[in-house]
Amino acid sequence: MIVVVGIGADGMSGLGAGARAELAGATLIYGAPRQLDLLDDTVGAQRRSWPSPLLPALEQLDPGGDGDVHVVASGDPLLHGIGATLIRRFGADAVRVLPQVSSVTLACARMGWSVQDTEVISLVTAPVHTAVRRGGRAVVLSRDGNSPVTLAALLADTGRGDSELAVLEQLGGPGERRRVASARDWADGAMGDIDDLNVVAVHYLPDDRRYQVLPDEAFAHDGQITKQGIRAVTLAALGPRPGERLWDVGSGSGSIAVEWCRSGAACTAVAFERSEQRRARIAANVVAFGVNVEVRGPAPAGFDGAAEPSVIFVGGGITEPGLLDACFDRLPAGGRLVANVVTAESEAAVIDRHSTLGGQLRRFQHYRGEPIGGFTGFRPAYPVTQWAVVKP
Structure with a gap:
């Protein structure tokens, strides 16, 4: 059995009797140096720091061997943790977890926020821009002392400089500190150094x-964008599911990739675009959202x-020789x-593939009301032909 014991910044004093007994009876304890340093003299076990990279080292653990294997981890080991x-x-069945109060719970307690209404975002391994939001509240788990200022700068750059950031350091420990300022103020660097242990x-x-x-108009674009109405029916055809990854081929402004990621938990995308200038716009839209x-x-x-x-979504370049074949080859079985x-040429290409691969063909025609003198008439947009297919 592997026994994972959560420990807070207050060290052994914050542990319950069960966690203390587990550690006192251990013969070998794995953990990060910061957690191992929190153990006191009542713990006589050999202490072994995790190497980097971590995952290969886990293969050395033998939960079926003689005696239990012990691991110490920060706070709640099942909240973005090693548990x-x-x-x-x-x-x-091979792992038993003894959690401590998580940094998220402590942060919400200090802020007076209800935990269930607060988003949790981890930057321990994710890029900082993935913590940019258009509203709401979140507890962001920092990678290090630079994360808060980097996040604040991104918020200021994307029109969120008025956002309120509370940086909470050494939560639950004797050196706990809380500082609150706007994202704009944090981005200026006027708040001073930040401890690596912070949320x-x-x-x-x-x-x-x-x-x-x-x-x-929510996107930066040069006119090469799937328009809102067509984007809606395209998302319906793509059918995002939690944790899926989209390839947006001929991405233009990246609007389909951005909408895909907004639509469901843990959805990710890869945008492919020929133009360097458009790739820069895609990157800006990715950060903004x-x-x-x-x-x-x-x-x-x-x-x-x-x-x-x-x-895979193909929004451009479909007449390029070999592109559709390359896309279809990369799809897994059951992929969409x-x-x-x-254009007539690209429509001919998808109709030809539909004749051999099947799927569904649809055509959408949108009209927009515009002034004609003192009256209103409907001006048509280009019709869009859509082909959707599932790989057998």
Whole structure:
């Protein structure tokens, strides 16, 4: 059995009797140096720091051997912690977790926020921009002392400089400190040094959260964008599911990739775009909406080295020889492909593939009311033909 004991910044004094007894009876304890240093003289076990990289070292653990294997971890080991990693590797029956109060719970207690209404975002391994939001509240788990200022600068740069950031250091320990200022003030660096052991409680302002498909003007673009109405029916065809990854081929402004990531928990995307200028716009939109999108060069050359897709959307370049074949080849069995086209040549290409691969063909025609003298008439946009298919 692997026994994982959570320990807070207050060290042994914050542990219950059961956790103390486990550590007192251990013969070998694994953990990060910071957690191991919190153990006192009542713990006589050999202490072994995790190496880097961590995952190969877990293979050395033997939960079925003689005696238990002990691990110390920060706070609640099942909240973005090693407890979940060990359970995935060895199974729930081989791991017993003794949690301590998490840094998220402590942060919410200090802020007076209800835990269930507060988003939790980890920057321990994720890029800082994934903690950018358009409103609401979150507790952000920092990677180090630089994370709060970097996040504050991104918020200021994306129009969220009024957001309120409370940086909470050494939560639960004797050196606990809480400082509150606007994102703009934190970004200026006027608040001084920050301890590496910190979390950030963020109230994002202004709050302009929207759950519908976004208007076109919400994105930076040069006109090469899937328009809002077509974006809505395209998202319906793509059918995002939690944790899936989209390849957005011929991404333009990245609007489909951004909407995909906004639509469900843990959805990620890879955007492929030929134009360097448009890739820069995609990157700006990715930061503005705090989504997890990797931006790569043109398809299909950019496919090599990209994480495998669950779904592929083709919004441009469909007449390039070999592109559709390359996309279909990269899809796993059961994966979905959706292509939108507007020209006669690209429509011919998808109709040809539909004749051999099947799927569904749809055509959308949108009209917009515009003034005609003192009256109103309807001006048509280009019709869009859509092909959607599931790989057998």
